[in-house]
Amino acid sequence: xxxxxxxxxxxxxxxxxxxxxxxxxxxxxxxxxxxxxxxxxxxxxxxxxxxxxxxxxxxxxxxxxxxxxxxxxxxxxxxxxxxxxxxxxxxxxxxxxxxxxxxxxxxxxxxxxxxxxxxxxxxxxxxxxxxxxxxxxxxxxxxxxxxxxxxxxxxxxxxxxxxxxxxxxxxxxxxxxxxxxxxxxxxxxxxxxxxxxxxxxxxxxxxxxxxxxxxxxxxxxxxxxxxxxxxxxxxxxxxxxxxxxxxxxxxxxxxxxxxxxxxxxxxxxxxxxxxxxxxxxxxxxxxxxxxxxxxxxx
Amino acid sequence: xxxxxxxxxxxxxxxxxxxxxxxxxxxxxxxxxxxxxxxxxxxxxxxxxxxxxxxxxxxxxxxxxxxxxxxxxxxxxxxxxxxxxxxxxxxxxxxxxxxxxxxxxxxxxxxxxxxxxxxxxxxxxxxxxxxxxxxxxxxxxxxxxxxxxxxxxxxxxxxxxxxxxxxxxxxxxxxxxxxxxxxxxxxxxxxxxxxxxxxxxxxxxxxxxxxxxxxxxxxxxxxxxxxxxxxxxxxxxxxxxxxxxxxxxxxxxxxxxxxxxxxxxxxxxxxxxxxxxxxxxxxxxxxxxxxxxxxxxxxxxxxxxxxxxxxxxxxxxxxxxxxxxxxxxxx
Numbered sequence: 153x154x155x156x157x158x159x160x161x162x163x164x165x166x167x168x169x170x171x172x173x174x175x176x177x178x179x180x181x182x183x184x185x186x187x188x189x190x191x192x193x194x195x196x197x198x199x200x201x202x203x204x205x206x207x208x209x210x211x212x213x214x215x216x217x218x219x220x221x222x223x224x225x226x227x228x229x230x231x232x233x234x235x236x237x238x239x240x241x242x243x244x245x246x247x248x249x250x251x252x253x254x255x256x257x258x259x260x261x262x263x264x265x266x267x268x269x270x271x272x273x274x275x276x277x278x279x280x281x282x283x284x285x286x287x288x289x290x291x292x293x294x295x296x297x298x299x300x301x302x303x304x305x306x307x308x309x310x311x312x313x314x315x316x317x318x319x320x321x322x323x324x325x326x327x328x329x330x331x332x333x334x335x336x337x338x339x340x341x342x343x344x345x346x347x348x349x350x351x352x353x354x355x356x357x358x359x360x361x362x363x364x365x366x367x368x369x370x371x372x373x374x375x376x377x378x379x380x381x382x383x384x385x386x387x388x389x390x391x392x393x394x395x396x397x398x399x400x401x402x403x404x405x406x407x408x409x410x411x412x413x414x415x416x417x418x419x420x421x422x423x424x425x426x427x428x429x430x431x432x433x434x435x436x437x438x439x440x441x442x443x444x445x446x447x448x449x450x
Numbered sequence: 451x452x453x454x455x456x457x458x459x460x461x462x463x464x465x466x467x468x469x470x471x472x473x474x475x476x477x478x479x480x481x482x483x484x485x486x487x488x489x490x491x492x493x494x495x496x497x498x499x500x501x502x503x504x505x506x507x508x509x510x511x512x513x514x515x516x517x518x519x520x521x522x523x524x525x526x527x528x529x530x531x532x533x534x535x536x537x538x539x540x541x542x543x544x545x546x547x548x549x550x551x552x553x554x555x556x557x558x559x560x561x562x563x564x565x566x567x568x569x570x571x572x573x574x575x576x577x578x579x580x581x582x583x584x585x586x587x588x589x590x591x592x593x594x595x596x597x598x599x600x601x602x603x604x605x606x607x608x609x610x611x612x613x614x615x616x617x618x619x620x621x622x623x624x625x626x627x628x629x630x631x632x633x634x635x636x637x638x639x640x641x642x643x644x645x646x647x648x649x650x651x652x653x654x655x656x657x658x659x660x661x662x663x664x665x666x667x668x669x670x671x672x673x674x675x676x677x678x679x680x681x682x683x684x685x686x687x688x689x690x691x692x693x694x695x696x697x698x699x700x701x702x703x704x705x706x707x708x709x710x711x712x713x714x715x716x717x718x719x720x721x722x723x724x725x726x727x728x729x730x731x732x733x734x735x736x737x738x739x740x741x742x743x744x745x746x747x748x749x750x751x752x753x754x755x756x757x758x759x760x761x762x763x764x765x766x767x768x769x770x771x772x773x774x775x776x777x778x779x780x781x
Contacts, residue, residue: 220630253595264640275638314662
C-alpha cells in the first residue's frame with residue numbers, strides 16, 4: 153500500500169512538473185533558441201557533387217600493418233582525378249623509412265638473441281640484419297570505384313558526408329639492402345666452389361645460405377588493391393583513411409626460404425626464394441579537392 | 451507574438467490534429483460546418499491534417515472557437531502552391547534567408563501555413579531501445595604475425611536506450627601458425643615463444659554515437675551506425691611448448707576490452723555487424739631457459755610476463771528481439 157501511495161505521489165508530482173513545463177515554459181524567440189545546423193537546411197536538397205570532375209590532392213601518412221621484419225612508415229602524395237561520381241584514376245607514391253619489428257629486436261637482443269659470430273647454421277646478428285631489405289619508395293597507379301556514398305551524424309551534432317572507395321591497379325616499389333661482401337661473401341651460391349689447389353676438383357657448394365647475397369633489392373612491380381573512405385569536413389577538405397595492399401615478389405628476410413640451402417634461383421626446381429607477398433599499409437591523409445566549390449545535382 | 455509563433459511551431463510539429471484559426475488562405479476548404487468550434491481558444495495556425503474538404507467538422511473553428519467554418523477557415527495546408535513551379539534551389543535558399551532575417555530583425559508575422567513550413571525530419575529507420583540483440587560472430591586476430599587465432603562466439607546485448615546497451619559476450623578460439631613461425635625456426639634457428647588463446651568472456655557496454663546512411667551504386671539506400679564498446683572480462687591462454695617434451699600450462703587472464711564496430715541495417719530484425727576489438731591483458735609465457743623448469747608448475751612460477759593487445763576483427767549477423775518495433779513519435 154505504501155508503495156502504491158508513493159508511486160501515486162511520484163506520478164502526481166511528475167505530471168504536475170510536466171504540465172508546468174509544458175504550459176508555463178516561456179517559448180523563446182527563434183532568434184535566441186539553440187538550433188543546430190539543420191535549422192537552415194532544406195528538407196529535400198539537391199545532392200552535393202563532392203567528387204565529380206574534381207581533382208584530389210592528398211598528402212598522406214602510411215605505415216605497414218603486421219610487417220614481419222621491418223616496419224615501413226612514411227609520407228607521400230595521392231593525386232586523383234574523379235571522372236564521375238563513381239570512377240576515378242590516380243597515382244600514389246610514398247617515401248618511407250624502416251623500423252625493426254619486435255621480432256627483430258628479440259633476435260638481436262635479450263636471452264634468445266642470435267650469436268655475434270656465425271655458429272653452425274645459425275646466422276650471426278650481423279648476417280641476419282644485413283640480409284633484411286627496406287622499402288624506401290613504393291606506390292601505385294590505379295582505377296578507383298566509389299560505389300557507396302552517404303552522410304552520417306556524430307553525437308547528433310556533426311553531420312558530414314562520406315564515401316567508401318575501392319581501388320585496383322599496379323604497384324611498384326624500390327627495395328634496398330646493404331649486405332657488404334665481407335658478410336655476403338659467396339659469389340656463386342648453390343654452385344660448386346673452385347678448388348684453391350691448382351688442378352684440384354671443384355669443391356661442393358658450402359650449403360650456407362647465411363653468406364649468400366640476399367637478392368631482395370631492386371625495383372619491383374605487382375598488383376595493387378585498396379579500400380578506404382573519405383569523410384568530408386567541408387566542401388573541399390576530407391579525411392582520407394585507407395588500407396592498401398602492394399603485392400609483389402619479395403623476400404624480406406633475404407634468407408633461404410625454399411630450404412635448398414642457398415639463396416637464389418634453384419636450377420633444378422626453378423624456385424626462387426622470392427615469393428609473391430602482400431605488403432599491407434594503413435594510410436591516413438587529408439584530401440584537398442579542386443575546384444574548392446561544388447556543384448549540385450540538377 | 452513571438453510566444454504565439456513558438457506555440458504555433460511546436461504545436462504544429464507535435465500535435466497536428468488540432469483546429470485553430472489561420473490566416474484564411476485562399477485554398478482553404480470552404481464549407482458550412484456549423485461545427486462546434488473545438489478550437490483551442492485563441493491559439494491559431496495549427497495544421498488540420500484530416501479535415502474532410504467541405505466538411506463541417508468542428509475542428510476548423512475560427513478564433514475564439516466560434517465554429518463558423520466559413521470563409522476564413524484556417525490553418526489548412528497549401529498543397530498546390532508549389533506543384534506547378536519547377537524546383538529552384540537558389541530561390542528557395544534566398545527565400546529561406548530572407549525569412550530568417552525577418553524573424554531575427556523584425557516582429558513575427560503570422561502567415562498561412564504551407565508544406566514549406568514543415569521541417570521534414572526523417573525518423574530513424576531502426577529503433578533499438580528495449581530490444582535485445584543476439585549477435586553470433588566469427589573473428590580473427592589482426593596483429594600477430596606468428597600465430598593466428600580464429601574464433602566463433604556470440605554477444606547478447608540489451609539496449610537501455612537507442613544509443614546505450616549492456617551485454618555479455620563469449621568466444622572460443624582455435625589457432626594456426628603463420629609463415630614467420632616456420633621461417634624463424636628454419637632461418638634463424640630460433641623457436642618462437644607463443645601462447646594460444648582458448649576462450650574469452652566479458653561484460654560489455656556499447657555506445658552508439660554515429661549513424662548515417664549511404665547509397666549503393668545510386669540504387670539502394672542502406673542505413674548504418676557506428677558504436678564503441680568497452681568491457682571487462684576473463685579468458686584463458688595456454689603455452690605452446692617449444693619442446694613437446696615439456697608440458698605447457700594455462701593462464702587465467704583478466705581481459706579489459708575496447709572496440710569500435712559498424713552495424714548495417716537489413717531489416718527490422720536483422721543487421722550485419724563488423725568491428726574491431728582490442729583485448730588487453732598480461733600474459734605469461736614459457737621461460738626461455740625451460741630446461742631449468744621441467745614441470746608446468748615450475749615453468750609457470752618462472753614465466754615471463756608481457757602486456758598483450760590481442761586485436762581481433764569480428765563479423766556476423768545480429769538478430770533483434772522483438773523482431774519489430776513501433777515509433778513513439780509522430781512522423
